[in-house]
Amino acid sequence: MFTYPSSLGVLAGLAASTIWGGALAMTRLAVSGDAPLGAADVAILRFAGPAILLFPVLCQAMPRLRLVSPWLLGLMILGGGAPFALVAGTGLETAGAAEAGALLPGMVPLCVAMVSALLGERFGLRRGIGLMLIALAAVVIVLPAILAGGHGRWAGYALLLIAAVMATGYTIALRLSGIGAWEAAAFVSTVSLIGFGPVYLLVMTPALAGVGWHELGAQAAYQGIASGIMAPVAFGMAVRRLGAAQASAFASLSPGAACAGGFALMGEVPDALTAIAVIASGLGVALVAQPARIAPVGDAERM
Numbered sequence: 001m002f003t004y005p006s007s008l009g010v011l012a013g014l015a016a017s018t019i020w021g022g023a024l025a026m027t028r029l030a031v032s033g034d035a036p037l038g039a040a041d042v043a044i045l046r047f048a049g050p051a052i053l054l055f056p057v058l059c060q061a062m063p064r065l066r067l068v069s070p071w072l073l074g075l076m077i078l079g080g081g082a083p084f085a086l087v088a089g090t091g092l093e094t095a096g097a098a099e100a101g102a103l104l105p106g107m108v109p110l111c112v113a114m115v116s117a118l119l120g121e122r123f124g125l126r127r128g129i130g131l132m133l134i135a136l137a138a139v140v141i142v143l144p145a146i147l148a149g150g151h152g153r154w155a156g157y158a159l160l161l162i163a164a165v166m167a168t169g170y171t172i173a174l175r176l177s178g179i180g181a182w183e184a185a186a187f188v189s190t191v192s193l194i195g196f197g198p199v200y201l202l203v204m205t206p207a208l209a210g211v212g213w214h215e216l217g218a219q220a221a222y223q224g225i226a227s228g229i230m231a232p233v234a235f236g237m238a239v240r241r242l243g244a245a246q247a248s249a250f251a252s253l254s255p256g257a258a259c260a261g262g263f264a265l266m267g268e269v270p271d272a273l274t275a276i277a278v279i280a281s282g283l284g285v286a287l288v289a290q291p292a293r294i295a296p297v298g299d300a301e302r303m
Contacts, residue, residue, distance in 0.1 A: 009241030013250030016235035020105060023227040025097045027089055030219055037211060039089025040204050042223060043082050043196060049224030051193040054186035061183035072173040076184065079170025080232065081192035084163055091159030102138040103160040104167070106281065109134055111168035112244050121243075130287030137281035140273050174236060175244040181236025185229055 030037040065073070078084065092100050113123065113131055123131070142157070174184055200206065208216060238247035 009238045009247065010250075012234040013238035013242065013247050016231045016238060017105065017250040019226050019231040019234070021101060023222065023231070024092065024100045024104070026219060026222050026227075028092045028097045028100065031089055031093045037207050037219070038204075039086050039093070040196075040200055041207050042089045042219070043085035043192070044200055044206075044208070045220050046085055046223040046228045047082060047189045047192040047196070049220065050185060050189035050228040054182070054189060054229065057182050058186040058190050061179065061186060064179055064183065065187060068177045068179060072177045073187070075169040075173035076177070076188055077191055077195075079166040079168065079173070080184075081188045082196035084166045084170070085192075086196075087159050087166065088163040091156040091163060094156030095160055099142055099157070100160055102142050102277070103157060104164050106134065106138040107161065107164040108167050108171065111165060112171050115168060115172055116244060126287050130284040133280045133284030133287070137277040137284065140277035140280070144273060171239065171244050171247070175239050181233040181240070184236050185232040188232070189228060 027042050030042050031039060088100075088104060091104075095103065110131060113127075117123065177184070179187075211219075235247065238250065241247075
């Protein structure tokens with residue numbers, strides 16, 4: 001049975017996975033549409049608004065952030081900030097939304113599970129089966145595209161897998177840092193804007209001016225508010241209440257949201273195998289996210 005804190009963690013994980021699944025479809029639309037933005041443009045839209053809105057939160061969090069290891073903070077920037085957004089956005093220029101959902105958020109739970117195992121966390125049979133279902137779902141979604149001759153997409157696939165490893169680092173670092181969800185979102189967004197903003201303006205060629213206000217507003221709202229603030233905060237809450245391994249499992253629900261978003265925005269129709277994979281992923285999440293039973297006090301004392 002779920003306790004109150006774990007129930008909040010489950011709801012937060014569901015919210016984050018749904019938003020990030022939609023973000024994959026929105027990013028795919030941005031970088032492959034009729035007047036495509038680049039991965040750098042999407043990154044700016046994702047971090048500029050949150051950095052401004054959450055700056056007061058960052059100021060209050062500075063004393064706590066100074067106590068966190070620079071290595072953990074660096075992993076959070078690498079796996080949740082501008083570097084991650086650039087790598088993932090570039091991969092989405094060639095990979096479809098469903099494929100990206102399988103390769104990026106779909107692989108994060110497996111990577112986190114491996115790291116957690118190295119750190120001493122144990123996994124029972126139930127969670128092991130859940131992780132295998134998640135892996136199977138990812139393979140079922142991506143393998144048909146590979147067999148169909150998607151050789152030109154290998155670079156995109158590789159970038160998405162790299163992004164999954166980066167996101168794993170963010171998840172583990174967030175758990176070990178002990179900082180709050182709002183604090184993490186404020187820190188990552190502000191540092192990303194300060195570090196990447198000048199490079200974007202002075203070195204790259206911004207494409208935002210060539211995009212219509214309607215499309216630009218939709219991307220800014222979803223990338224900045226939903227994906228840049230709401231999803232990281234929800235995911236941070238899930239990590240603190242469920243742990244890194246269980247919280248990251250909800251990312252495997254993102255392929256379903258990515259499939260739905262890809263169909264709604266770009267007419268990408270998932271086939272039967274993709275639908276089966278999404279169901280398998282959902283079952284895997286249910287198994288992995290279910291908290292372990294806590295032995296009664298008397299039993300614990302006899303162990």
